[in-house]
Amino acid sequence: MNKLSSAISVSAIVFTTSLFISACSSVIDKQTKHNASPSQPVINNAVRINNQTNYVMDYEVQGSLLKKLTLHLSLDKHYGSLSLSANNDVLVDNMDIPSAGEHTLNVLVPFKKLGQQVLSFSGRSNNITINHAYFEDINGLDLPSYRNISQEIGLDTEETYKYGGPAVADYDQDGDYDFALNNHNHIPTQIVTNNKGKVSIQRLFDSPRDLHGSSFGDYDKDGDLDLLIALGGGSGTNPTSYELFRNDSGQFINVSTAAGINLPARGRSPRWVDIDLDGDLDIALFNAQTPNYSGPIQIFYKNNGDGTFTHTQITGLQDAYAERVLVTDINNDGKDDFLLFSPASLWLNNGDWTFTDVSKQWLPEHINGQEHIINAAQLDVNNDGLFDLYFARGKTHYQLSNKSIDFNPNNKKLDIRDNGETGTTLINFSAKGDINLSDMELVYRLYDGGWAIYLGDNKTRHVVNAKGFQDRQRPIEMRSAPMSLNISQDMANGWPQSRENNGMYIGYLGNGQWRAEWVRKQNVFWGVSFSLTGVSDVSHEWPPNYRNEKDILLINQGDHFVDASDAWNLPPGGDHWGVTHGDMNNDGFEDIFLYRYGFLKERIADLVLLNTGNNSFEISTQHGAFTPTDPGHGDMGQAFDFDLDGQIDMLNGSEEEGHWYLYKNVSNNTNNFVLVDVDYSPINKVDAYSAVVTITTASGKQYKKRVGSAGESFSQSMLNKVHFGLGQETHIKRIEVRWRNGETFVLNDLEANKMYSLHP
Numbered sequence: 052m053n054k055l056s057s058a059i060s061v062s063a064i065v066f067t068t069s070l071f072i073s074a075c076s077s078v079i080d081k082q083t084k085h086n087a088s089p090s091q092p093v094i095n096n097a098v099r100i101n102n103q104t105n106y107v108m109d110y111e112v113q114g115s116l117l118k119k120l121t122l123h124l125s126l127d128k129h130y131g132s133l134s135l136s137a138n139n140d141v142l143v144d145n146m147d148i149p150s151a152g153e154h155t156l157n158v159l160v161p162f163k164k165l166g167q168q169v170l171s172f173s174g175r176s177n178n179i180t181i182n183h184a185y186f187e188d189i190n191g192l193d194l195p196s197y198r199n200i201s202q203e204i205g206l207d208t209e210e211t212y213k214y215g216g217p218a219v220a221d222y223d224q225d226g227d228y229d230f231a232l233n234n235h236n237h238i239p240t241q242i243v244t245n246n247k248g249k250v251s252i253q254r255l256f257d258s259p260r261d262l263h264g265s266s267f268g269d270y271d272k273d274g275d276l277d278l279l280i281a282l283g284g285g286s287g288t289n290p291t292s293y294e295l296f297r298n299d300s301g302q303f304i305n306v307s308t309a310a311g312i313n314l315p316a317r318g319r320s321p322r323w324v325d326i327d328l329d330g331d332l333d334i335a336l337f338n339a340q341t342p343n344y345s346g347p348i349q350i351f352y353k354n355n356g357d358g359t360f361t362h363t364q365i366t367g368l369q370d371a372y373a374e375r376v377l378v379t380d381i382n383n384d385g386k387d388d389f390l391l392f393s394p395a396s397l398w399l400n401n402g403d404w405t406f407t408d409v410s411k412q413w414l415p416e417h418i419n420g421q422e423h424i425i426n427a428a429q430l431d432v433n434n435d436g437l438f439d440l441y442f443a444r445g446k447t448h449y450q451l452s453n454k455s456i457d458f459n460p461n462n463k464k465l466d467i468r469d470n471g472e473t474g475t476t477l478i479n480f481s482a483k484g485d486i487n488l489s490d491m492e493l494v495y496r497l498y499d500g501g502w503a504i505y506l507g508d509n510k511t512r513h514v515v516n517a518k519g520f521q522d523r524q525r526p527i528e529m530r531s532a533p534m535s536l537n538i539s540q541d542m543a544n545g546w547p548q549s550r551e552n553n554g555m556y557i558g559y560l561g562n563g564q565w566r567a568e569w570v571r572k573q574n575v576f577w578g579v580s581f582s583l584t585g586v587s588d589v590s591h592e593w594p595p596n597y598r599n600e601k602d603i604l605l606i607n608q609g610d611h612f613v614d615a616s617d618a619w620n621l622p623p624g625g626d627h628w629g630v631t632h633g634d635m636n637n638d639g640f641e642d643i644f645l646y647r648y649g650f651l652k653e654r655i656a657d658l659v660l661l662n663t664g665n666n667s668f669e670i671s672t673q674h675g676a677f678t679p680t681d682p683g684h685g686d687m688g689q690a691f692d693f694d695l696d697g698q699i700d701m702l703n704g705s706e707e708e709g710h711w712y713l714y715k716n717v718s719n720n721t722n723n724f725v726l727v728d729v730d731y732s733p734i735n736k737v738d739a740y741s742a743v744v745t746i747t748t749a750s751g752k753q754y755k756k757r758v759g760s761a762g763e764s765f766s767q768s769m770l771n772k773v774h775f776g777l778g779q780e781t782h783i784k785r786i787e788v789r790w791r792n793g794e795t796f797v798l799n800d801l802e803a804n805k806m807y808s809l810h811p
Contacts, residue, residue, distance in 0.1 A: 090121075093170070094184040100133070100174035102460040102588060106181065110137075110170045112162045115188035119669065121157045126150070127178040130599050130624070134175075135160065137168040144656035144672040145649070148179065149599035149624025156623065159661070159671040160186070161194055176458070192661060192669065193636040193722065197676035197701060197714040205250045208711040211238040213704040215320075215375070215765030216426075216629060216687030217711075220267035221772075222276040223301055226728075226808075228693055230702060231255075231265045231278065232711050233766055240265060240280060242303070248694055255280070255296070255303060264765030268323030269738045270332045271297065271358050274731075278303055279334065281318030281765065290315035290341050311360045314350050317341050319374040320765045323740060324387045328402055330737045330792050331356055337376045337391070348372060353404070368398050368406045377763045379429040379438055380741070381413060381607065385791055387741055390440065392424035414605070415614045423450075423600045426687060428762035430632045430641045432619070433666060436745075436755050437607035443630035443762075444600035445648060448707075451626075452494075452578035455596040457650040458589050465583040466651040469569065471496060471576025475550075477568040478591045486565070486585040488557070489535035490652065491517040494577035502575070503554040504536060508545030510556070519576075555581075563587075582652060599624030602645070620667045622658060628706065629687030631762035633699035634776030637722035639752065640664045644676070644701065646685035654678070654705070657685050676701045676714040683709020690761045692774050695806060697724040699774060723777040725786075726806035729758055730771075732790040739771035741791040746775050749782035777803050 098106045120135065120143065128151045135143035142160045162168065172181065201207070212235035219230040223244065232241040232252075239256035256262075261283035267276040275298045284290035295312050296303035307313070317339040323332040334352040341348075347369035352360035373391035381388050386400040397413050398406040410419045426443040433439070454476065455468040469476050471494065493502055504513040514532040538557060546558035546566055555569045569579055602621050605612035622645070629646035636642065640662035649655035657677050660668035677685070686706035693700040698716035705712065725746060729739040739758045746754045754775050760768040777783075783801040788809055796809055 090185040090187055091118075092183075092185045093120075094181050097180050097182050098172075099178055099180050100172055101178045102175065102458060106172040108170050110168050112165045112168055115190055116162045116165065117189045117192065117194060118160045118162065118186040119157055119189050120160045121155065121185055121187070122181055123153070123155050123183040124148070125153045125180045125182065127180075129177055129595055130597065131174055131176040131179050133179060134173045136171045136173070137162060139171075142673060145175065146670075146672070147599055147622060147625040149601065150597075151177075154623060157620070157670065159189065159194065159669050159673070161671070161673050175460075189669070192663065193638060193718065193720040194661070194671060195635040195642070195659065195674055195699075195716060195718045197674055198717045199675075199678060199712055200715045201710075201712045204248060204713060205252070206243065206711060206713050208232065208241070208252070209238050210682060210708040210710060212236065212708065213686045213706045214263050216704060216762070217689055217702055218265045218267055218766040218768050219689045219691055219702065220276050220769040222267050222278070222298060224275050227695065228691060228770075228772065230689075231267070231766075232704070233265050234262065236261050242278075244301075245693075263318055264320045264767075266321045266323055266767035267769055268332045268740065270295075270323065270334075270354060272331060272736065272738075276769070279321040279323070281321050281336070284315070284317035284339070284341060290317055290344065292316065293318050293321055293336055306358075310358060311362070312352065314346070314362060315341075315344070316350055320376050322376060322378055322767050324378060325740065325791055326351070326387070326400065327353070327404055328386060328791060330735050332738065332740065334360060335376075335389070337374060339374045340372060363404055365404060365406055367408060371396055371398070371408070375424075375426075375764050377427040377429060377440075378741075378759060378767065379440070380757065381438065382610070383437065385741075385743075385789075385793070387791075390427055392427060392442070393422045394420040395424055395442070396420070413611050415612065418603060418605065418612075418614060421603070424603075425627065426629045426762055426764045428630045428632050428643070429757070429759075430643075431755055432604070432641055432662060433606065434640065434752070434754060436753065437609060438757065439607050440603075440605040440612065441630055441632070441643060442603040442605075443627040443645060444602050445626035445628055446596075446598055446600070449577075451596065451598065451648075451651075452580075453596055454593060455598065455651055456589070456591070457652065458586065459650070459653065460587075463584060463586050464652070465586045465589055466490075466580075467582070468578060468580045468651050471571055471579050472574045473571050475568055475570050476593065477566065478589055480565050480567070480583070480589040481563050481587045482565055482585045483563050483587065484585060485537055485539045486583055487535055487537050488515060488581060488583055490580065490582040491515050492578070492580040493517045493519045493575075495519055496574060496577045498573075498575040500553060500575070503552070505547065505550070505552070505554055505556045506538060506543040507558055508547045510547050511542070580651070598626045598648075600626070602627060602630075615666075618666065620670070621660070622670060625658075627658075628685055629762065629764065631688055631690040631701075633690035633761055633774060634724075635659065635690070635699050635716065636661070636718060636720060637698065637724045637776030637778070638662075638664065639722075639754070639776050639778040639780070643668065644688075644690055646687055646703070648684045648706070654681050654684060654709075657703075676703065678705070678710075678712060681705045681709045681712075683707045687762070687764055689768055689770070691768075691770050692726065692772060695726060695772060697726065697774070697804060721779070723780055723803040725775050725777060725783060725801070725803055727773045727775075727786055727788065728771065728806055728808040729773060729788055730809050732792065732794040733796060734794055735792055737790045737792045737794065739790075740769060742771070743789045744773045745785075745787045745789075746777075746783060747785040747787075748777065748780040749784050750780060752780065772806070
């Protein structure tokens with residue numbers, strides 16, 4: 052529902068350059084945002100589901116269409132996932148069960164209609180025993196709904212590897228959001244320009260490069276946003292510098308050398324930060340470690356105010372190890388602090404080009420140094436005026452390339468991703484008919500000795516065209532080899548006792564039973580991946596890669612954080628590659644969107660964590676902001692109001708040869724909002740980065756947000772059209788904007804459902 056009546060440009064009403072920060076305490080609505088009915092039992096006696104067996108039952112949907120499903124279950128080994136469908140419509144998509152043992156899961160289930168339904172509970176990976184399950188009616192909680200509008204706005208992108216999400220900002224300062232799409236090493240960085248709801252796409256480079264994160268910022272104070280790009284260093288063998296592109300009337304000109312950006316690094320995460328609070332943007336560059344390089348890991352440049360920068364050392368921080376960073380303000384002193392990860396460490400800005408490591412004082416002991424953090428976000432989850440932290444945790448590409456295995460009983464497909472280091476890996480599987488070997492990928496590691504498929508006890512040699520094996524080195528037979536290999540029982544009859552060559556051995560043992568082993572006599576590849584289709588079941592003796600990590604929510608207490616992950620009902624585990632946030636249903640509380648990597652060759656639904664307003668989240672896989680047919684995986688994105696209609700939209704990247712998508716929020720509820728367009732400060736023309744916007748409603752409720760990203764990994768966004776959901780509030784008592792140099796701007800007595808453009 053579009054309630055935005057107009058964008059209002061407001062002349063200066065009140066402003067001051069005082070460094071005073073209002074100490075007015077937040078007024079928090081402690082009421083529960085939704086009500087749950089008494090439980091409605093669904094399963095009372097233990098039932099088992101697995102790759103071969105679903106549990107199907109009749110169920111009459113009564114009361115509310117939106118229900119909460121709670122399951123008490125146990126898993127026999129390793130990890131698993133559970134799905135629920137009603138009349139063949141998926142309502143719960145692969146909820147992660149993180150480990151063997153007993154668990155309690157809960158998830159929102161949005162039924163489409165009342166009346167008799169056929170429910171089907173299905174499981175993946177291992178045996179799941181559901182001991183007890185029940186529904187509760189949910190009333191008063193609005194589930195957001197999204198629609199893919201990528202094609203209709205012109206966001207038509209190639210399949211390509213991503214690198215940690217987009218950078219979103221109004222780079223041309225025409226009043227709407229543009230963005231940089233950060234691809235890795237196949238498609239160059241793409242600049243997407245928004246022209247009143249339709250977008251055009253241009254490549255920043257003419258050819259592919261080793262590209263990583265990016266960030267927009269006005270370093271020369273000319274009124275438009277420039278672009279900083281991170282370049283890799285060839286796995287540490289060829290460190291290069293970052294590249295700075297000055298925005299000249301929409302044309303990005305490389306001025307790196309002239310600006311003094313010249314130190315070598317394995318670039319990952321560029322950030323614009325006013326480190327010394329002098330009003331102009333300095334540069335902070337966070338990098339991967341470089342072997343045999345004695346210089347600092349992290350690099351910082353001071354803005355000289357004349358279009359050039361000077362490298363400035365920051366003792367301690369410059370040697371801290373981390374490739375990813377979140378810019379935040381943990382103590383509300385107006386100075387940008389750094390959360391580095393992984394491992395996690397927290398650095399407080401002293402305002403004089405020094406930082407203090409406050410990890411021990413601020414982080415819980417078990418969080419200090421925490422690993423497997425892929426993305427992080429700052430947000431005020433409980434509306435107390437302090438910025439809390441959310442950590443999305445999982446495993447990276449390299450960490451996944453070791454004994455990762457997925458089997459889909461529906462399409463009878465087995466997917467494997469393993470390392471290419473010295474060793475052997477063996478599986479047994481069932482297949483009544485022919486099988487097909489496909490999607491072979493061999494990640495090149497200076498090995499040119501070939502990789503063949505050996506069938507049966509005769510070891511009949513076959514070759515498939517494997518992705519990643521360098522064409523210039525591969526034998527002629529491999530260059531002309533097929534993309535897949537169909538294998539009959541006769542072709543693979545028997546099992547060879549000797550398996551001495553590098554390659555894959557496949558044998559048919561009789562009675563529908565098969566065996567496969569891939570052999571590495573030395574370090575041959577960085578990774579070995581393939582798929583087998585036609586498989587009905589699989590078994591193995593080795594423990595599979597454990598791909599479940601639990602996310603972390605840290606609540607800010609003013610002088611330290613406390614771990615509230617369990618209390619707030621976070622998912623018990625998963626492989627979450629990204630996190631972003633926004634009030635997706637405009638009820639006045641910040642919600643969270645989690646990007647799930649999912650299965651090796653299958654996209655699964657990302658998660659929405661709906662903030663109930665009662666210090667907890669409700670989890671849903673049904674929101675519409677993902678494309679199940681995409682060939683990639685959940686990666687990272689940004690939640691922001693693309694069309695400025697008062698509802699939070701989603702720009703999502705799908706990793707590993709997936710696409711970019713823009714999903715429009717098409718929710719229909721009666722909640723209200725306000726948008727605050729933060730421009731340059733009224734006196735010294737300081738840009739919007741780190742400006743704090745505080746909303747006070749007529750009833751006394753207070754909301755606070757900082758201008759920056761809605762979640763960060765390698766890239767940084769400037770989301771300066773600041774969105775607030777207001778619930779049923781219709782009148783705003785006060786809007787205050789405080790820029791990072793202390794200037795403030797105040798508006799009083801305002802209506803909801805409008806955008807107020809602060810152009811003093």
